[in-house]
Structures are given as C-alpha cells and as structure tokens.
Amino acid sequence: MGDFAGIRMLSDEDVSTVLDLDTLLVATRDALIDQFRGRVVRPDRPHYPIGAGLRGEDPLGTGLVMPAYIEGAPYAVTKLATVHEGNPDQGLPTVHATIAVTDAETGQPVAYMDGQRITNARTGCIGGVAADAFTEGELTVGVLGAGTQARWQTRAIAAACPVDQVRIYSPSDSRDRCAVDLRGESIDAVAVHSPAAAVSGADVVVTATTSTEPTFDGDDLPGNALVVAIGAFTPEMRELDRRTLERASVRYADVPEEAVETGDIPAAYADAFKPLGSALAGQDRSAQSEPGDIIVVKSVGTAALDAAAAATVLDAAIDQELGQMVPM
Secondary structure (H helix, E strand, O other): OOOOOOEEEEOHHHHHHHOOHHHHHHHHHHHHHHHHOOOEEOOOOOEEEEOOOOOOOOOOEEEEEEEEEEOOOOEEEEEEEEEOOOHHHHOOOOEEEEEEEEEOOOOOEEEEEEOHHHHHHHHHHHHHHHHHHHOOOOEEEEEEOOOHHHHHHHHHHHHHOOEEEEEEEOOOOHHHHHHHHHHOOOOOEEEOOOHHHHHOOOOEEEEOOOOOOOOOOHHHOOOOOEEEEOOOOOOOOOOOOHHHHHHEEEEEEOOHHHHOOOOOOOHHHOOOOEEHHHHHOOOOHHHOOOOOOEEEEEOOOOHHHHHHHHHHHHHHHHHOOOOEEEOO
16 A cells, blocks of 8 residues: 555544445445355454443443454454443433554554444445345335434435435434434434334334334334344344244344344344345345335444445545544
8 A cells, every 4th residue: 555654534524524325335235245255354343341330330331342354455444332322311422433444465554533423324324225125116214213323224225215204203302303304404204203103104114222122013014114123232122022023024134143142033033034145145035025025134233334334434535635644
C-alpha cells in the first residue's frame, strides 16, 4: 500500500459522509457468501461483563472484541464494541464501537474509525439483503422496536426493495418519534399500538429490541412473511416465540452456531438453521420457497460484515481525502 504515512482517523461525521447503503448492501451480501464458502477468518469473539463494582455488584454492560479477515482483502479489521442496555435512560446510545483497520500485506495500522454508524448500518443491511433475496413487489414492513436499529433496518430494506408502508410498534411513545424520523427520510412510516397491528398483513417483520420475552404472536404472521430477528444475542434475550419457528418452512442465520445460543432458538431447533450465505450463494434449493411459506432469518452479527463495511468506508474516505492523518 505504499509508504506508511500514519493512521487515518475517521470520525462519525467522516463515516456519515461516505457511507452508502447501496454499496454496503452489496458488500454485506458478498461477505455472507464469502463466510459460507469458508473464505473468512473469524476467531471466536469474547463477550465479557464490564462495569461491575462501579454502581453495585452487577455489570453495567457487555464488551465484545470482533476480529475478521476476508480472504484476498487488502485489510484486516478488528472491532471493539460495548452494549449498555441502560444507556438510553442517560440519553446515550446502547451500542458504542470503534474499528481498527490493518494493512493485510504488511501488518501496518491503516485507520481507526468510529464504528457505531458502521455497526448499525451493516446490521440493518441484514434485513435489506434478506428482503431482497426472499420477497417480491412492494412491501409492507412491520417493525417491533423503535430504536436506532429499527431505523437502520427500515432504511436498508427501503434501499433494497420498494416499500409501500412501514408500521412501527413499541410499548412507549418512541414508536411515534421513530415513525416521524422515517417519514422525514421519505419512508411512509406509521406508529401502531399493538404488535398484532404491526405484524398482521406484513410481508416483512423485523424484531429489533432487547426483549427477554417474545415480541409478537407467531399466529398473527401472514402465510408469506419474512421474519428478520436481530435483537437477541444472549441466552436471556428472546424476540421470537416457538410458534413462529414452527410455522417457518425455511430458517436461516448469519452464524447458525452462535444464533442457536440465543433465547430465540430452543434446543429442538438447534439443527434447523442454515447459513444465510448458502441461500445468497444459490446453493440452498430450499431458498426457493413457495407462496405461503414463512422464512425466518436470525442474526447475531458477524465480524465479516464489519470487515466488509469498514473497507468500503475506508476506500471512499481515501478517495475523498477525508479524515485526519496521525503519525505513529
């Protein structure tokens, strides 16, 4: 990559300037296919409690380290992330992240960037990629949750597919704020007052919460729904009920071996989830679902998506000469 000129520091504003959902949707799809084909080095990501002893004996949040390398890519990427579920009460985001980018050829540090927007956008692209793969025509989208990820899932689905209407449900007034924000982005979003109102008649149902109980009744799903569940990432968290899994004819996960460790997937369904990349690569015949089939896509996040997203952002930032160069 040439002579070492220091590390490029990219702020959230820099990332926002160059982040493009259309480009990121393609990168997300390609990364999931690469992961399915065994072209991704993705060590186990440690989760560890942090904050115990600051305000009592209980931890205040969770720390994560997520490294990945996609074979043939110019960069290796490591993300450092935290999840603090109590942050919204303090007016802070639930998720914070920073991303370190390394030259894969020389091992030299290349960039250090704010990873919060990248994390939110690449997670949103899971819904966009799934909707593009498994639906047709103008979509009605039901969203359970009204936080940051509810917005990004909706944005990515609208970028990937024609969307007629989005219904937002949350037990608080946050549903109204979320709907207003999305309408400001030219997405026809309305707040509804029950999970059933969000789910009934929806072509795509997204769950984007930190719930520990199912967020909707699986019997309320129409027969052709795509369900994208992205909130639960621990055994204690759960967004889907058993009925939803029973009714699904096809079930996918971005990382099946990690998805089955969440509260969304009972032990009886541990072997029922296939890699989402297999469908995107066209190697899973069951992906060709019949009209009336329900498809479930479960996501826990994979560092392969961070690697792909960070590369697209960095290349665009270099092209536009964004960021601050810091010598080391």
